[in-house]
Amino acid sequence: xxxxxxxxxxxxxxxxxxxxxxxxxxxxxxxxxxxxxxxxxxxxxxxxxxxxxxxxxxxxxxxxxxxxxxxxxxxxxxxxxxxxxxxxxxxxxxxxxxxxxxxxxxxxxxxxxxxxxxxxxxxxxxxxxxxxxxxxxxxxxxxxxxxxxxxxxxxxxxxxxxxxxxxxxxxxxxxxxxxxxx
Numbered sequence: 001x002x003x004x005x006x007x008x009x010x011x012x013x014x015x016x017x018x019x020x021x022x023x024x025x026x027x028x029x030x031x032x033x034x035x036x037x038x039x040x041x042x043x044x045x046x047x048x049x050x051x052x053x054x055x056x057x058x059x060x061x062x063x064x065x066x067x068x069x070x071x072x073x074x075x076x077x078x079x080x081x082x083x084x085x086x087x088x089x090x091x092x093x094x095x096x097x098x099x100x101x102x103x104x105x106x107x108x109x110x111x112x113x114x115x116x117x118x119x120x121x122x123x124x125x126x127x128x129x130x131x132x133x134x135x136x137x138x139x140x141x142x143x144x145x146x147x148x149x150x151x152x153x154x155x156x157x158x159x160x161x162x163x164x165x166x167x168x169x170x171x172x173x174x175x176x177x178x179x180x181x182x
Contacts (some may be wrong), residue, residue: 002042010100019093019182021053027063027173028159033130033151038144042102045115045124045145050180052077052094052126058178063158064089066173067166070135072158074175075127082174089172093125101143108138111148111155130155 023033039046052058057077064080065073074080078092101121108131110115116127124143130157148155161168 010142020149021178021180022048023058023151023175024171024177025063025151025154025158026176029157030113031151031154031172033154034149035130035146036149037108038104041106042143042145044099044142047101048086048094048096048099048126049128049145051096053178053180054154057094058175060174062086062089062168062172062174062175063095064160064172065129065166066161066168067132067164068160069176071128072130072164073166075116075180076145077126086168086172089176090127093127096125099124099143103140103142104144104160105140106143106144108135109145109156110134111152112144113146113148114138114142114144117142133158133163138153139155 020036025031027035037046060082061077061080062076062082063072063076064076076089076092077094079088110131110133112131114129115124116129117124130148152174158173159168
């Protein structure tokens with residue numbers, strides 16, 4: 001009986017079974033974005049995101065690349081902290097290993113959350129992006145990890161970047177606090 005209870009506790013306390021995250025956004029935008037995570041679609045990516053959330057790694061991280069009508073990118077825990085020098089924001093990751101792609105047939109529509117990566121499809125680590133609108137050219141190219149279920153109005157208020165790169169001038173909006181929920 002004790003062994004069965006222990007197995008159940010381990011099973012249900014595993015980060016891969018978390019239901020989502022809540023991002024408290026500060027800056028030009030202010031409010032919360034709630035994301036339902038797709039642990040069945042991208043279990044390894046969701047597990048890594050939850051690990052970073054639960055470690056507090058995303059707290060204070062800037063939205064470093066925001067392209068109006070396209071997406072808002074954040075999650076560079078190495079170079080994206082607003083208390084540091086943001087010149088290299090977007091070039092880093094975390095101390096955790098890069099992840100093998102977990103592609104799905106989910107379309108990149110408004111509110112979909114995907115993992116950012118370098119040219120290598122198996123290079124996603126900590127950065128992610130949230131879609132402002134449809135981006136079908138991303139379908140099957142980037143791992144989908146979730147969808148915004150509350151706070152699209154907050155997403156729309158995030159400070160937009162300049163030009164095609166979406167680089168932020170001045171003070172960026174940031175994730176003040178990120179928490180997970182089941």
